[in-house]
Structures are given as C-alpha cells and as structure tokens.
Amino acid sequence: MVHLQKMRTNFPVIRHITEDKTEAEVRSASGKWRSTSTIRFIAHDKSLYVHVPFIMKNSVPLDIPLCALFKVLRTDSVDDMVRYIDPCGEIPELRRLLADPLASASRDAIINWLVMEGSSACREPSMEKKKNYVSHIFKSELLPHVGVEGIEYDDEMSSPSAGRWGGVTRANQRNIPTKEEIDMECHKKKVYIGFVVRRLIAIHLRRMPEDDRDDYQNKRFDAPGPLIATYFRQSFRAFLRQLPSVLTRACAGYEDIISVVRSKCSPLTNDLLDPYKKGNWGRTPGVNNGVVQSLNRMNTFTSPSAARKIMTPLKKEGKIPAPRQVHLSGEGITCCVETPEGQSCGLMLSLTLFARISIGIPTRIMMKMLDAAVGPTSPCPLLFPTLSIPTEDETVVFVNGRMMGVTNRPTMFEQTLMEMRSLHDLPYEMRIIWWRNDPYMRRYISINCDGSAALRPLMKADRIMDAAKIMNDPSVPLPDLWRLLFVNGIVEYVDKEEEVSRGIVVAMRPRQLFNKQKYSHVMLSPTNLLGSLANLIPFSDLNQSPRNMYYTSMVKQALSLPCLDLERKDLHRFVMWYPMKPLVATRYHEYLIEQSMGISCAQVAIWAVACLNGRNMEDSVIIKRQAMQRGLFMATYETNIYSDAKKKGTDEEIFCVPPEDCVGRHGMRHGKRVNYSLLDPETGIVPEGTEVHDGDVLIGKAARLPDFFDENGKQVLRWSDRSVVMEKLGTAIVHRVKFTRHGNNHTSVYVTLRQPKPPQIGDKFASYAAQKGTLGAAVDEWDLPFTASGIVPDIIMNAHAIPSRMTLGMMVEGLTSKASALDGKKRYADTFQGVDLDDPQQVLESKGFKRLGKERMFDGTTGEQMEAEIYLCPVAYMRLKHMTKFKVHSRAKGPRSIQTRQPTEGRRQNGGLRFGEMERDALVAHGAAYALQDRLLDNSDSFQVAICGNCGYICNHTHSSRFGKGVRAGKPYCSNKSCRLAKEDVKVITLPFASNVLIRELEAMHISTKIRFKQDGAK
Ligand SMILES: [Zn+2]
CATH class of the missing domain: 3.90.1070.20 (Hypothetical Protein Ta0175; Chain: A, domain 2)
Structure with missing residues (x-):
C-alpha cells in the first residue's frame, strides 16, 4: 500500500476566492469521530460571515454573521468579540466588519432566526424540533475538535422529550454537561475562532500572503495504518447500521440470532477485503485508485522504494499543473527526481531516504x-x-x-x-x-x-562539534552512530511548519558553517534530498536531470536475483545468473547490496564509445558474443502454473492422467494434438526436469461427474477433463513441482517452468545513467577492436548517444571505475559530494594509461590501427525485462472483437497489428486507394448488408440463423411498414461492420440513417 496524501485538519487554510472575498476553511476532525466537518469563515469587504455545515437555506449554506456566531456562543458585547480577535487593537477595520443588524439582536432572537432561515435540511416540521436540530448541529458540527458539549444549558433545551436530536434519550445515556463545562467549551471555541479570523482579516487586507494548498506545511501523508483504521471504522459503522433491523427481523421470525449476525458479518469481511481486490481505497468506487499495488519484485532495490511511495488523490487526467510541480517546501521530504512519466507525473512521489511519517x-x-x-x-x-x-x-x-x-x-x-x-x-x-x-x-x-506529518532529521549547527566528536570516535560502532546523535539531541526531527516558523536555514554541508553564522542546521548529507532509487545513480548531479528521473523508472525493470527465497511462487520471476557489484557506486547503493547479501541488478562490462561499423545506430549496442557465451547478462525466466483440486460434497477433483474416455478431453490446440504422454502416471503432473512445449499437458486433473446410470440401471463412473495445458511459452523445462495440502479435501500444485534467456538481438540494456538501448549485433571477439594490451570491449555504445543526453555522470563513472579496477581502491560516487577527476586520472597515468581514459585501438577485421582514440572503461550495465522473445508476434487469421468484428488488439489476445490513423493518412497521401481498402475493409471487418432501394434502410431477413461475412441466410425484405415496393428493390452492399454498428446505434437514438443509390442502378 502506498501513502495517501491529504490536507491537514484543525488548521485554517486561507485563500482569496475572488478579488474582494477571502475564505478560511477549517476541516475539523476530533480524535473520536474521525470524519471531518468543514466550517468556512468568509471575509467580504463589508462583512464577516460563517458557513456552518448543515445550516442551509434552500440547499445553499446560510451566511451567518460572525457577531451572530459569537452571540450563539454566549458573548453578547461587541467589545468582547473584538477582544477575542484583536486585543491589542492592531486591526482598526474589525469593528466595521463585525457590524451587522443582528449584532443588536438578543441570543434567543438569533437562534430563532437560525431556526427560521437555516433549517431547510431538517425534515421535522415542528419549530421545537427544528430548534433542537439547530442546537444539535452547533453541538457536533461546529469545530468538534475543540469539543462537542453543545451550546445550550440543560434547562434551556426546549423540550426534554425531544428524542431525535439529542434531548432526553441521548442525554440519559451520557453525562449532561454542566453550565461551567459548556461555558468553557464555548470560550475555547471563541478563542479558536479569534485565531482564525485574525489571520483571515490580515490575509483579506493583503497584509499577509494567502496560504498555498500545495505547501508541505498543509499536507499530511496517511500511511497504511491510518488508512486501514479509517476504512475499518467506516465499514464497521455500516455494519452496525444494518444490525438493528436484522436483529428485529430475527427476533420476529424466531431465527437463530447468532447465525443471522454471522451472515451479516461475512459482508463486513468482504467489504474489508474489497480494496485489496480492486486496488482503489475507500468505499466509493473509482476514488483513490492505485493505493493498493502489487509489490515490484524485479530486484532487491525496488521494494524499499515501493514502500516509500506517496500518492496524491487527484484524477490522472487532471490538467492543473500546480499539484504536479515540484514544490520548494518538499525539500528533504519527497524525492525531487523519482516520479513516473506521463499521466501520473508529479502525482506519484517517493519519500526521501531519511524522511519519516x-x-x-x-x-x-x-x-x-x-x-x-x-x-x-x-x-x-x-x-x-x-x-x-x-x-x-x-x-x-x-x-x-x-x-x-x-x-x-x-x-x-x-x-x-x-x-x-x-x-x-x-x-x-x-x-x-x-x-x-x-x-x-x-x-x-x-x-x-x-x-x-512528514518529518526530516536535521543536525543542529551549534552542536556540530559534538557530532564530529561522536562520528570520529573509533570506539563507537557504526550501527550506534545514529542512535547516539539522536539521543544526545544533536539531530532533531522537524516538520515543514516548524522549519518555516522557526526560521531554520539549512546548510547542505558542514563546511558551509565556517563561512557565516546564517545557518541554524546542517543536513545529515546532501543526498537526503533524494529518494531511495535516485540515490543509486553514480554522480547523478552531473547528469541532465530528466535522465535521473528515467533511471528511477528503468531500474524497476532491471533483472537481478530478486530474493534468496527460491521457493517463492511469483507468477513471473527473472533470475540473473551473475549479478555484480559495480566498481564505483554511491554509499547507499553499497549499503543496499550489503543488505541483500551482495546481490545487485547490474553487471560490469568493458564499455567503449564508438560508432564502429554502424551496427549500433539509433540507440542500439554491440555486445561481444563470446562474453555472452561466458555468461554476460545471462538470465533465467521462471513462471508458476497453479492448479488446485477440491473435494466438496459430491463434486470431487483429483490430479491424475485423465482417462481416454474422459468427457471434454482436450483434442487440438493451435493445430497440434494436445500431448498427455508426459504426465507422471502416479501423480498426474509432469515430473521435474522434463522438457515441455506448447500443447503439452502440465497438470492432469479430472473431475467426477454426477452419478450416471446406463440402460441396465448400472452405475457408471464418469470423469470430466480439467487439465492445464501449456500455452504461449514455447519451450521450457519443468523446474520444480510443489504440492500443498490445505486440510483433507483440498490439494494444490505449483509447477514452476524455467526458460533460459540468453541475450538476443533486440533485448534491452541500460546503464545507470538511463542510457538505454537494444542489442543491435552480437559480434565475435576477433572481429572487434582491441587495445595494445589485448583488451576487447564487451559493449560498444554509439557516440551519438552522449551529446543529446548529456549523461556526464556515466563518463565520470567510467573513468573512476577504470582507476578503481587498476589500483583496487574503493571510490564512492555520491551525489553533491563534488567530483575529483584528478585522483582517477593520476592513477591512470601512473599505470601507463591516458589521463582522459581514451585508448589507441586496432581494428579486429584488418588489424590496422584505428585513427581515433576510443573511450574505454568498465561501466555497470543492467539488463531490462523487455525481451524480443516476449514480444515477437504475427497473425494471419485470429480472434475478432464481438462488437465491431475487427481483429482484437494486443499480443496476448493474438490480435492484429494496428493500422492507425497516421498509417491511413500515409496511404491517403500516396493515393493508394486499393491498399487502403485492403487494410481497412477486406482484411478487417468487411460485411454485407441488404439495403432497401426504396427507403434506404437496412433490410431484415426471412430466416436469420447464421452470422458470417456474407449475407445472412434467408431472403431479405424491407420491414419498413410505409414502404411497399421493397420486395423487388433490395440491393446488397459491402461496408465495414463498424459502420453497421454506427447506423444501428444512431437508430437506437432515433436518428434515421439512409443509404441512397445512384439513379442508373449502379452501386
Ligand atoms: Zn424500404
């Protein structure tokens, strides 16, 4: 589950609505009730008024003058009202704004006015009950976070037997608040109102800037805990609402009460499971879509990032740019790099490394x-x-x-x-x-x-020497470091509001503190600005910024060893054979690799930048064939096929080789006989180690059919075939067969299939700087260029990939890696830590290489020295999950969609290849009319209909029993009652079925569509 962003509660957000109108919105949430009630204070040029929820006049919120609200809350004099808002007299306009005809009215008169004007939402007819309604609303909906004791003393309640809106029935169950309690609560509410209105007026008079809804001060992030708690509360209340009527019915019908309640409980369980099935959170469908997501297990780096995701609950199609833009106040809270491209750009964010909720x-x-x-x-x-x-x-x-x-x-x-x-x-x-x-x-x-609330840790500037003492103390073990800094009060967690109100100025690095006294805090590390995926990129501050963003979505597709639990039964899993630690990486990268027992998602390859013979144009790369044969980028794909056999009353399923005379035994699949011969006769499952192909039965399963008697009255045992046949995988090896037993009557089996996936032409690779490309050619090592020392590059990337992408981080990564490979020393590539090119260059020079990392090379095919020097370094490369084998697709005939009779879309449905609008335009431009007709009609949804030559409507048929491409069976006739001549004058035309659908749909909307023929009888 991802975090869900929301607006904070119990604090006013004040904004200008129009030029002369400013509104303070307070979403008040008491800890007890959780559902919020929103109260609005509005400043107009001439007056101040309040909108209290449910106090409506003809379904429009009633404008209650602020002085009236104060009177309801038991303050009578205008002087006192002013003192609540502005005791020092800093807002001279206040008295003018408070003036209202109602200010001179008595409290009773105001309550009567509220009852008369504002109780249109109350369906009770009597005035007494309306008064109770108003008093109930003011009790529970006016700033409930301050209290819900009410506004009326007990002896003022109009009728003691009021019933529905409070009164005796509720009051008897609860303690009746005393006069003092009510007065104190009204007092607290007035102080709070004073606080809100004071700011409201200041903002309305343009003495303060208005609030920013996108500022992180006003944001909260609900983690799964609060989300589940709120959802459970809603479901449980819905359950409780149903319960009384169910129980009444149960009592009347002499039913077993326990079983009735239990039957109502299972909808509650289903209700709680619902969001996990559908993915959207909450009881209203379509809202908060994507809160529940399946956890990405491509490699060990992706899961921590998934757990730190934040979602903004806005429609993906929303066009307002502000919520999607990086907000300055998000510094150190959300990663400024990691977000998806496209529709949810800026709405899906990620917490930074050290931020916490x-x-x-x-x-x-x-x-x-x-x-x-x-x-x-x-x-x-x-x-x-x-x-x-x-x-x-x-x-x-x-x-x-x-x-x-x-x-x-x-x-x-x-x-x-x-x-x-x-x-x-x-x-x-x-x-x-x-x-x-x-x-x-x-x-x-x-x-x-x-x-x-989102907090981030900051180190106090005046304690920096204490911090240095702890950090440089060799006797402090590394895991204790953080605890010591925190416990000693050197590091503190602050949220954005405190940060701004205290005027905290944060230095990126400790050395900035020596310059000036202007900083109050230091970041633990400048890398804290980034999230867990952006922190993996070496020298990411040298890259063009979108590249870093692309990387954060690309690494989620990188092959690796996802976890060491090889028994896991994921639907898909890729296992890279030889994942390697990059030579140069960020500290966080090293840490993650350490945490995942040394497994990374990359392999270090010798990388050369050259065009060579042009087999690596348009972002493709050349890879040395022999390197791949030795295991470079080698991976295995595993998929799990699941089936279960249940015994439920007379319905019984078993795993077995289905007998020959079985009902519904699979015959042909894709023009091949389904092969049952590989099944183990004992278990009915293919044994481990078998090589299987499409059309082979993997799991033999049969279900017993209901009792059947032959003509002699003898019982016959019959079985129906429910075997699982392998499809659309090509060739695979049965890797593992696992049985699981759930009680006595339920067995399930997982068959894991394994396919080796050596790199193929067209497979996708990428570096840590998001330089992605496909494999353009696998070249023998003797045909590739080599250096004087005999080094042959593994990957050759085209030089044209660099100027437009500006991924300098990759170039520096290469140079630094080369130095590390030569002297065996560890070098880090953290962001914002500065780049010391001198150190690697000196190492290169001392080992007899060129300072710039370039090398003289010799052409493998001719043996001649190449004219240009070539940049040659070790660089970490990832293999991405997109492979040609999963994408190859062609179709001659195949399924069509029912509605339009056009070929289906997508490889999974064995669909056709889309001939879209742009392709159509190209053929139109070339005047290739027959080619166009061939694509869009003959090979798509060609259809023949009979049209009445007289009235122009589509005809019916006398016997329409068969659907097909041709005219339906039977003789067509015009069913138009006003058309008598039809019988002789029917013409058959060909048109796309989609236009037939269009005509029919128009007819359903009472729009008649006629097809006319030319006079001479031609088509
Ligand atoms: Zn007709």
Whole structure:
C-alpha cells in the first residue's frame, strides 16, 4: 500500500476566492469521530460571515454573521468579540466588519432566526424540533475538535422529550454537561475562532500572503495504518447500521440470532477485503485508485522504494499543473527526481531516504505530558484557561488546534519545551510552532503532535562539534552512530511548519558553517534530498536531470536475483545468473547490496564509445558474443502454473492422467494434438526436469461427474477433463513441482517452468545513467577492436548517444571505475559530494594509461590501427525485462472483437497489428486507394448488408440463423411498414461492420440513417 496524501485538519487554510472575498476553511476532525466537518469563515469587504455545515437555506449554506456566531456562543458585547480577535487593537477595520443588524439582536432572537432561515435540511416540521436540530448541529458540527458539549444549558433545551436530536434519550445515556463545562467549551471555541479570523482579516487586507494548498506545511501523508483504521471504522459503522433491523427481523421470525449476525458479518469481511481486490481505497468506487499495488519484485532495490511511495488523490487526467510541480517546501521530504512519466507525473512521489511519517500522539495524552512538563509550578507556567478573554500579554497555547491554556512568558516557554524535547523528556514527534515575528500570529503557540506529518532529521549547527566528536570516535560502532546523535539531541526531527516558523536555514554541508553564522542546521548529507532509487545513480548531479528521473523508472525493470527465497511462487520471476557489484557506486547503493547479501541488478562490462561499423545506430549496442557465451547478462525466466483440486460434497477433483474416455478431453490446440504422454502416471503432473512445449499437458486433473446410470440401471463412473495445458511459452523445462495440502479435501500444485534467456538481438540494456538501448549485433571477439594490451570491449555504445543526453555522470563513472579496477581502491560516487577527476586520472597515468581514459585501438577485421582514440572503461550495465522473445508476434487469421468484428488488439489476445490513423493518412497521401481498402475493409471487418432501394434502410431477413461475412441466410425484405415496393428493390452492399454498428446505434437514438443509390442502378 502506498501513502495517501491529504490536507491537514484543525488548521485554517486561507485563500482569496475572488478579488474582494477571502475564505478560511477549517476541516475539523476530533480524535473520536474521525470524519471531518468543514466550517468556512468568509471575509467580504463589508462583512464577516460563517458557513456552518448543515445550516442551509434552500440547499445553499446560510451566511451567518460572525457577531451572530459569537452571540450563539454566549458573548453578547461587541467589545468582547473584538477582544477575542484583536486585543491589542492592531486591526482598526474589525469593528466595521463585525457590524451587522443582528449584532443588536438578543441570543434567543438569533437562534430563532437560525431556526427560521437555516433549517431547510431538517425534515421535522415542528419549530421545537427544528430548534433542537439547530442546537444539535452547533453541538457536533461546529469545530468538534475543540469539543462537542453543545451550546445550550440543560434547562434551556426546549423540550426534554425531544428524542431525535439529542434531548432526553441521548442525554440519559451520557453525562449532561454542566453550565461551567459548556461555558468553557464555548470560550475555547471563541478563542479558536479569534485565531482564525485574525489571520483571515490580515490575509483579506493583503497584509499577509494567502496560504498555498500545495505547501508541505498543509499536507499530511496517511500511511497504511491510518488508512486501514479509517476504512475499518467506516465499514464497521455500516455494519452496525444494518444490525438493528436484522436483529428485529430475527427476533420476529424466531431465527437463530447468532447465525443471522454471522451472515451479516461475512459482508463486513468482504467489504474489508474489497480494496485489496480492486486496488482503489475507500468505499466509493473509482476514488483513490492505485493505493493498493502489487509489490515490484524485479530486484532487491525496488521494494524499499515501493514502500516509500506517496500518492496524491487527484484524477490522472487532471490538467492543473500546480499539484504536479515540484514544490520548494518538499525539500528533504519527497524525492525531487523519482516520479513516473506521463499521466501520473508529479502525482506519484517517493519519500526521501531519511524522511519519516509521524505516528501521532493523542491530544489528551499530549496535554497530560505538557501539564507535567510546564504545569502551573514551572517558571514559565502554562496557565489553565479561565473564562476571561486572553489579554494583550497572554499567549494562547493550542495543542492540535485545541486551546490548552495561556502563558505569560512565550519565549521561555518555547525554549523550555525545545530543550525538553531534545533531551527526550517530551516526545520528538511533538512540533512547537510559534510565529514570533508575525504580528498576527505571535499571540499563539501551537503544539502539534498529530499523525501522518512528514518529518526530516536535521543536525543542529551549534552542536556540530559534538557530532564530529561522536562520528570520529573509533570506539563507537557504526550501527550506534545514529542512535547516539539522536539521543544526545544533536539531530532533531522537524516538520515543514516548524522549519518555516522557526526560521531554520539549512546548510547542505558542514563546511558551509565556517563561512557565516546564517545557518541554524546542517543536513545529515546532501543526498537526503533524494529518494531511495535516485540515490543509486553514480554522480547523478552531473547528469541532465530528466535522465535521473528515467533511471528511477528503468531500474524497476532491471533483472537481478530478486530474493534468496527460491521457493517463492511469483507468477513471473527473472533470475540473473551473475549479478555484480559495480566498481564505483554511491554509499547507499553499497549499503543496499550489503543488505541483500551482495546481490545487485547490474553487471560490469568493458564499455567503449564508438560508432564502429554502424551496427549500433539509433540507440542500439554491440555486445561481444563470446562474453555472452561466458555468461554476460545471462538470465533465467521462471513462471508458476497453479492448479488446485477440491473435494466438496459430491463434486470431487483429483490430479491424475485423465482417462481416454474422459468427457471434454482436450483434442487440438493451435493445430497440434494436445500431448498427455508426459504426465507422471502416479501423480498426474509432469515430473521435474522434463522438457515441455506448447500443447503439452502440465497438470492432469479430472473431475467426477454426477452419478450416471446406463440402460441396465448400472452405475457408471464418469470423469470430466480439467487439465492445464501449456500455452504461449514455447519451450521450457519443468523446474520444480510443489504440492500443498490445505486440510483433507483440498490439494494444490505449483509447477514452476524455467526458460533460459540468453541475450538476443533486440533485448534491452541500460546503464545507470538511463542510457538505454537494444542489442543491435552480437559480434565475435576477433572481429572487434582491441587495445595494445589485448583488451576487447564487451559493449560498444554509439557516440551519438552522449551529446543529446548529456549523461556526464556515466563518463565520470567510467573513468573512476577504470582507476578503481587498476589500483583496487574503493571510490564512492555520491551525489553533491563534488567530483575529483584528478585522483582517477593520476592513477591512470601512473599505470601507463591516458589521463582522459581514451585508448589507441586496432581494428579486429584488418588489424590496422584505428585513427581515433576510443573511450574505454568498465561501466555497470543492467539488463531490462523487455525481451524480443516476449514480444515477437504475427497473425494471419485470429480472434475478432464481438462488437465491431475487427481483429482484437494486443499480443496476448493474438490480435492484429494496428493500422492507425497516421498509417491511413500515409496511404491517403500516396493515393493508394486499393491498399487502403485492403487494410481497412477486406482484411478487417468487411460485411454485407441488404439495403432497401426504396427507403434506404437496412433490410431484415426471412430466416436469420447464421452470422458470417456474407449475407445472412434467408431472403431479405424491407420491414419498413410505409414502404411497399421493397420486395423487388433490395440491393446488397459491402461496408465495414463498424459502420453497421454506427447506423444501428444512431437508430437506437432515433436518428434515421439512409443509404441512397445512384439513379442508373449502379452501386
Ligand atoms: Zn424500404
């Protein structure tokens, strides 16, 4: 499962809707209910109003003036409202914006107005019930993250027997909130509203920039845990909703209650399995498609990358560019290189190497921890809220958007929390956000600890010497290094909001710290900007950037040894025979290879850049035949064929050689007799080591048919053939046969087939710089050029592949590898670490090679010295999974699609080769009309229909029993009632079946289509 991106909750996102209208959207989610309710605060040039969910007038949200909302929340004086929003008088416009006719009305009058105007969503007719409805909405939908105690005191509730919207039935089950509790909650909500409106006005008056929806501050990434939890909650609630009616029916019908409940439980199970079958997450189909994906197991590098994928839930066809573009605030969180090409470009991202997703701490627990840490006795106390409005010199403290209290010493308060966090007295996931320099925000300190936030580790600049001490201490074992840096508070996790609010400036490298004092933090390594696949590319900062991106999708197709569990039963598996460690690689690459027990996805080949005889033009490469014969790029393909035999009542299946007189015994397949002779007579399966071909039976299976009696009344045992026949694989060897038994009545068998896949002309290869190409020619080594020392290159790549792609990383990789091959020293190729060409060049020179890596070569065919010097180095090359053997395809006759009667598409369906619009245009341009008719009609969906010469409609037939290319059987007649002359005047014409379909579909839409003939009777 991939991570799903979403917008954060409990925090306003404020944007300009029109020139004179600004909207703050707060998606409020309480920990308990999880479903969010969205409240909107809107600033207009003349007024401030609120949209509360479900308070509608004729299905349009009712504009509730802000002062009315304050009155509902029990603040009567406008002065108090102003003090909630702006105690220091920094927004002179506020009073004007708050002015509204309703400001002078009483609270009861406002509630009555809400009942009259805003309860159109309530279907209850009586005023009393409508009032209860409004009060219920204000209780549970107005900022539920702050609390759901309500707005009405118990004695104010209009009728104690209200029933549906709260009232006695609910209240009896729960504690009735006291007056004090309700007042406190209303107070907290007003403080929060003050916080939102203050920013809203500042942004509306263009004193602050509007919020950016694509900024990572406003983003959260749901990992599989929260996704499953939310989905389960939804399914379970749907299940609970059904339960009462089911139980009532069960009781009335004297049914067994347990079995009734159980029968309702299995839909719940299926509901939970559903997203894994269909791939889209959530109960609505078509939304969030692609959250569940099959894990790529081509090689050991792909799975870690798949586990760090992030999906943006937007339609793939979406044309808005902003969400797809790299956002600056994603630095260090998402990889700026790894994303697919095409429709989901920029929507599928990958976490960087060290970024992590917060797990989250419940607000209640966080508050307890804060209470213990900075309670009333501490020097910078967090004072618990009283009903008095926070004054000018009090700073409000929010925990996950919920007011916890106020403090008089914000600077010291923030410092204390920071210190305690770095000493791990408070959890490291806690983020402290204080916009101390922002006049509109500095009155609020937010302490966030919600889950799904992306954090990245940064090293504190002032602790860099401590870090150096730990890192240079030889007695510290390598695995402990990270722990020591973290535990000692040298490295801290910050999220983007904290990063921006604290004004953190991050240096890429420690040496930048010596220059100026402007940096507060250092990256652990500049490679942290990249994800797990982009970090594999040697010297990737020297490549043209799209090349790195291409590589990240290409490496997912590279052959390797996917895992050491050879018993795995994947549908497809490629095993490279001799994977090699690249001579020069990034540190992360080395680490991954170490983790996968030395298995990589490449082989190091001697690589030359030359055109040679031109057999490597258009991105193809020449490979030395003898190198391939010695095992270069050799691979095996394995596929698993599965079948199971179940015994279920009288229906019984067994693995056996199906008897000759079996019902439905396979006869011919593709013009060949199906071959049963290879089956083992005992097990009914082909034995291991057998060579099998298409048309051979791999698994013999027969099913017992229901009892049958012959004419003498004797019971006859009959079997039906359900064997599995090998198809579309060519020749293979039975690699392994595995039986599995599930209980007594169910056996299954896996037959693993193996095919050796030596490199063939047309197979695909690529370097680590995404220089992909196909094998153009396998040349004998004696015909290839050689150096003075007798070295013959394995791969010859055309020089034209370099200028347009600008993959300098590959050239440097080659040079560095050559030096490493000569002196045996390890060299790293990490990104952004600078390139030292001098070191490899000196090694080359000292060993008698040219500094530039070029060599004099001799033509293998003539023995003459070649004019140009040729760049010759060892370079890592991957073999990709696309092979000619899987692609060869031709067709003469074959299946056609039912609807259009045109040949099917695709190799798997044995389809035709598409003759598309561009091909059509070419023939039209050449005037090759007969060729066009041949392709598009005669060899496609040619069809004959009878047309009435009188009315021009398609005729019916007297007996239409047979479909085919020709006229259907029987005599055609015109079925048009108003057409009498038809019988004599029927003409047969040829047209594509697709146009017949079109005519029929138009007719179904009541559009008549007529075919007219020329007067002289010609066609
Ligand atoms: Zn007619």
